[in-house]
Amino acid sequence: MSDGTLDLFDGLDDPNEPQPTDHAALHDIDALFALLDRWVERGWLRALDRALAAFLHREVSDAPPLLLLAAALASHQLGRGHVCLDLAQTLAAPDLALSLPPEGDDLSDPPPLPSQILDGLDLATWQAALDHPELVTNGPGNTPLVKTESDSNVRLYLRRYWQYEQDIREQIAARLTDATDVTCRSDRGRDGADRRPDDTTAPPSGNAPKETTIPRRSGFSRDGADRRPDEAIDTTTLSAALDALFPTPTGPEPDWQKIACALAAHSHFAVITGGPGTGKTTTVVKLLALLQSLQLGREGNRSLRIRLAAPTGKAAARLNESIAGQVGGLKLEGLSESPEALKQEIPTEVTTLHRLLGSRPDTRHFRHHAGNPLPLDVLVIDEASMVDIEMMAAVLSALPPKARLILLGDKDQLASVEAGAVLGDLCQRAEGAHYTPATCQWLEQATRTPIPTDYQDADGQPLDQAIAMLRVSHRFDASSGIGQLAQAVNRPLAREHSPKEKKRAVRKVFAHSYADIAHLNLADADDPALDRLVVEGNPAGFLNQGKGRQHRGNELAPPTGYRHYLEVLKQQRPTAGSDLEQHREEYDRWAMTVLDAHNCFQLLCALRRGPWGVEGLNLRIAKALRRQGLITASDHELERSWYLGRPVLVTRNDYGLGLMNGDIGITLAQPHPQDPNRSVLRVAFPTANAEKPIKWVLPSRLQAVETVFAMTVHKSQGSEFIHTALLLPDAPNPILTRELVYTGITRARHWFTLVESGRGMLDEAVTREVVRVSGLGRLE
Numbered sequence: 001m002s003d004g005t006l007d008l009f010d011g012l013d014d015p016n017e018p019q020p021t022d023h024a025a026l027h028d029i030d031a032l033f034a035l036l037d038r039w040v041e042r043g044w045l046r047a048l049d050r051a052l053a054a055f056l057h058r059e060v061s062d063a064p065p066l067l068l069l070a071a072a073l074a075s076h077q078l079g080r081g082h083v084c085l086d087l088a089q090t091l092a093a094p095d096l097a098l099s100l101p102p103e104g105d106d107l108s109d110p111p112p113l114p115s116q117i118l119d120g121l122d123l124a125t126w127q128a129a130l131d132h133p134e135l136v137t138n139g140p141g142n143t144p145l146v147k148t149e150s151d152s153n154v155r156l157y158l159r160r161y162w163q164y165e166q167d168i169r170e171q172i173a174a175r176l177t178d179a180t181d182v183t184c185r186s187d188r189g190r191d192g193a194d195r196r197p198d199d200t201t202a203p204p205s206g207n208a209p210k211e212t213t214i215p216r217r218s219g220f221s222r223d224g225a226d227r228r229p230d231e232a233i234d235t236t237t238l239s240a241a242l243d244a245l246f247p248t249p250t251g252p253e254p255d256w257q258k259i260a261c262a263l264a265a266h267s268h269f270a271v272i273t274g275g276p277g278t279g280k281t282t283t284v285v286k287l288l289a290l291l292q293s294l295q296l297g298r299e300g301n302r303s304l305r306i307r308l309a310a311p312t313g314k315a316a317a318r319l320n321e322s323i324a325g326q327v328g329g330l331k332l333e334g335l336s337e338s339p340e341a342l343k344q345e346i347p348t349e350v351t352t353l354h355r356l357l358g359s360r361p362d363t364r365h366f367r368h369h370a371g372n373p374l375p376l377d378v379l380v381i382d383e384a385s386m387v388d389i390e391m392m393a394a395v396l397s398a399l400p401p402k403a404r405l406i407l408l409g410d411k412d413q414l415a416s417v418e419a420g421a422v423l424g425d426l427c428q429r430a431e432g433a434h435y436t437p438a439t440c441q442w443l444e445q446a447t448r449t450p451i452p453t454d455y456q457d458a459d460g461q462p463l464d465q466a467i468a469m470l471r472v473s474h475r476f477d478a479s480s481g482i483g484q485l486a487q488a489v490n491r492p493l494a495r496e497h498s499p500k501e502k503k504r505a506v507r508k509v510f511a512h513s514y515a516d517i518a519h520l521n522l523a524d525a526d527d528p529a530l531d532r533l534v535v536e537g538n539p540a541g542f543l544n545q546g547k548g549r550q551h552r553g554n555e556l557a558p559p560t561g562y563r564h565y566l567e568v569l570k571q572q573r574p575t576a577g578s579d580l581e582q583h584r585e586e587y588d589r590w591a592m593t594v595l596d597a598h599n600c601f602q603l604l605c606a607l608r609r610g611p612w613g614v615e616g617l618n619l620r621i622a623k624a625l626r627r628q629g630l631i632t633a634s635d636h637e638l639e640r641s642w643y644l645g646r647p648v649l650v651t652r653n654d655y656g657l658g659l660m661n662g663d664i665g666i667t668l669a670q671p672h673p674q675d676p677n678r679s680v681l682r683v684a685f686p687t688a689n690a691e692k693p694i695k696w697v698l699p700s701r702l703q704a705v706e707t708v709f710a711m712t713v714h715k716s717q718g719s720e721f722i723h724t725a726l727l728l729p730d731a732p733n734p735i736l737t738r739e740l741v742y743t744g745i746t747r748a749r750h751w752f753t754l755v756e757s758g759r760g761m762l763d764e765a766v767t768r769e770v771v772r773v774s775g776l777g778r779l780e
C-alpha cells in the first residue's frame with residue numbers, strides 16, 4: 001500500500017488469489033436485491049440506497065438490474081460526499097463505490113465485492129442498461145435519474161443533485177458574464193421554494209432550466225470598465241483606493257491581497273482562497289471598505305447592504321471575532337474623509353447560512369429563495385469549503401441577481417461532509433491563476449502590480465478571472481513547523497516525483513526540530529503516553545518543553561492538555577453562590593474563561609468507532625481525567641450522563657435553542673434557583689453577542705450532543721485550537737487522506753502534536769488524496 005491507491009483488504013485477503021465472480025445480480029432482480037440486502041447488513045450500503053432501487057423497481061418493473069444497481073450506487077455516493085456515480089471510475093475501481101470496510105468490521109463471511117460483481121462488465125454495456133427513458137434522461141425532464149456524458153465520463157445523478165449542479169453553474173455563469181446576461185436565470189421561473197427537494201427521487205417542479213454554457217472568454221475589456229455597466233468602476237479611482245488600503249509594497253512578490261481585492265471589486269462573483277493565515281479575513285475587510293467607499297462616493301447612493309455568513313455556528317463565531325478585530329484596526333484615512341463613519345458601514349456580525357436563509361423546522365425549504373430573495377447587496381461566505389452543493393444552490397437561488405457573492409475558504413481543506421465539494425471544484429485551477437492578457441493588463445493598471453508570466457494564460461476561462469489565491473501565510477513563517485508541515489502535507493502527489501519522496505518530505509519536517517511541532521509514537525493501544533498528552537499536553541515532546549517561545553513580542557504559554565481548563569474551572573468558580581440573578585455576570589465571566597481555556601487544547605481523530613475513534617477515545621480520556629481527580633463522575637455518568645466539566649459538541653442544528661451543529665459548550669454548575677445550597681448543571685455556550693456572551697442551557701434540553709474530548713477532523717473544520725493533537729488510527733482506512741491530515745494540522749494555532757498509533761499511518765495518509773466526483777469541476 002505505498003502508491004496511494006486504496007487496498008481496502010490489505011492483509012485480509014491474498015491479493016493474488018483469483019476472486020470468484022458473481023454475475024447473477026446483474027441479470028436477476030431477486031439476486032440483485034439479495035446482494036443489496038447483504039451489503040446493507042454489513043453497512044457497506046445504506047438502507048436508503050437500497051430503498052431507492054426498490055422504489056424504482058416498483059415504479060418501473062422492467063428496469064434492468066444493472067440500472068437499479070447503478071441507482072443504488074449513485075445514491076450511496078451522496079453519503080460519501082460525491083454528487084454522482086462516475087461509471088468509468090466505478091468500473092476501474094469498483095470497490096471504492098461502497099463504504100468498505102466499515103470501521104470495526106472483521107470481514108468474516110463477507111458478501112461478494114463490487115469488483116466481483118462487476119468483473120468483466122464494460123462501460124458500453126452498463127451505459128446501454130441506463131437507456132430507459134422512463135427512469136433516465138440526459139438532462140432536463142421528469143425522470144428520477146439523469147445521465148451526463150462528456151469526454152470519457154459517464155455520470156449518473158439523482159435528479160435533485162443534477163439540478164443543484166445546473167443551478168450553481170447557471171447562477172455563477174450569470175454573475176461572470178455581462179449584466180445583460182443575468183437575465184438567463186429568469187428562464188427557470190422563480191420557483192426555488194416550490195421544489196420538493198426532500199423527495200430524493202422527485203424531479204423539481206416547474207420548468208426545467210435551460211442549460212447555461214459559460215462563455216469561453218473573459219468579459220474583461222481592455223480597461224475592465226465596461227464589464228459591469230451598472231457598476232462600472234473607474235480604474236483610476238479604484239487604483240487610488242487600493243493604494244490607500246495597501247500602502248506598503250510587498251517587495252518583488254505580487255501583493256496577492258491587493259490583487260484579490262481588485263478582482264473581487266470587479267465581479268459579481270469572486271472566490272478568495274488561501275491557506276491558514278494568508279489574510280482572507282484581512283482582505284475581505286479591506287474589500288468591504290473599498291466597495292462601501294466606492295458606493296458612497298457615488299452621489300446620492302445609499303450604503304451597500306452587506307451580510308457575512310458561515311456554514312456553522314462555530315465558524316460564524318470565529319469569523320465574528322476576527323472581523324471585529326480587523327475592522328477595529330482598519331486604517332481608512334486615505335480612503336475616506338470620514339474613516340470612522342465608513343467603518344460603521346462594515347458589518348461585524350456573522351450569521352450562519354441556515355439563519356440567513358431562514359430555515360424552517362423539519363423542512364429543507366428556506367424562507368428566502370428566488371421568489372423572496374435576500375435583502376442584500378453583498379454576501380460574504382467564509383469557510384466556503386464546508387458548504388455543500390445543496391446549500392450552495394439554495395444560497396445562489398436566494399441571491400438577488402445584482403448582488404455580489406464573495407466566497408472565502410481554503411480550497412485544500414476537507415470538503416463538506418454532505419455531497420459536493422463546491423469550493424474545491426471551483427478552485428481546481430487556482431494555483432496557476434490563468435489570468436488572461438486582458439485581466440493582467442487591467443490588474444496591472446488597477447494594482448500597479450505586474451502579474452508574473454507563470455500566472456498568465458491566453459486561454460484563461462471566465463471563472464479563472466474571478467478567483468484569487470492568497471499565497472503567503474502571515475501566521476506561519478519559515479520558522480514555523482506547523483506552516484512547513486501543512487505545506488509538505490498539502491503538496492499534491494502529482495507535484496512529487498514519487499509517493500516515497502512525498503513521505504520523505506513530510507518526515508523531514510519532523511526531523512528538523514521546529515519548536516511548535518511534536519511527534520508521538522504509541523507503542524500499543526494502552527500506551528500511557530496518550531493519557532499524558534491529553535491531560536498535560538506533553539510539553540516534554542516539544543523543544544525546550546515549549547518554554548520561551550515568542551509570538552509577536554509576547555512569550556507563549558507552553559502547550560497544555562485538558563488539565564488546564566478543568567483547573568481554571570475549579571479555581572475560578574464563583575463563590576458568591578446564592579442569588580444567580582445578582583451574580584449572572586460573574587457566572588458569565590467564569591464560563592467565558594473556562595471556554596477560552598478549553599480552546600487551548602483539542603484532540604482530533606479520523607474515525608468515530610473503535611479504540612481510535614471518537615467513541616473509544618472519549619471514554620478513555622474521561623477516565624484518565626478522573627484518575628487525576630480533574631473530573632468526578634461514576635462510570636454510568638461518564639458514559640451516559642452529565643458531570644461538571646463535560647465538554648459537548650452539538651451535532652445537529654437546534655433552532656429552538658439557537659444552537660448550531662459544531663457549537664461547543666462546557667457543563668458548569670450554577671446555584672439552584674430555589675435552593676442556593678444546591679447547584680444545578682447547565683451547559684455554557686459562547687454566543688458571540690457582547691451583551692449576552694453566554695447561553696446557559698439545561699442538559700435535558702440538549703437533544704443532539706456528544707462528549708468532545710475527542711473530535712473528528714471533519715467536525716473540527718472552522719475551528720482553531722492553541723494546541724491541536726491529531727491522532728491517526730493503527731490501521732489503513734480510506735478516510736485517511738492528505739486533506740484530512742492537512743485540515744487537522746491547520747486547526748493548530750501555536751502547537752501541534754501528531755500521534756501515530758500504528759507504524760506508517762502518516763505515510764499512508766499523506767499519499768492518499770480525496771477524489772470527489774462532480775460535474776462542477778468542469779465549470780470553466
Ligand SMILES: Nc1ncnc2c1ncn2[C@@H]1O[C@H](COP(=O)(O)OP(=O)(O)OP(=O)(O)O)[C@@H](O)[C@H]1O
Nearest residue numbers: 257274275276277278279280281282283322474475
Ligand atoms: N499583509 C499582511 N501583512 C502582515 N500581517 C498580515 C497581513 N495580512 C494578514 N496579516 C495578519 O495575519 C494574521 C492572519 O490573517 P487573517 O486572519 O486575515 O487570515 P485568514 O486567511 O483569514 O486566516 P484563517 O486561517 O484564520 O482563516 C492576522 O493576524 C493578520 O493581522
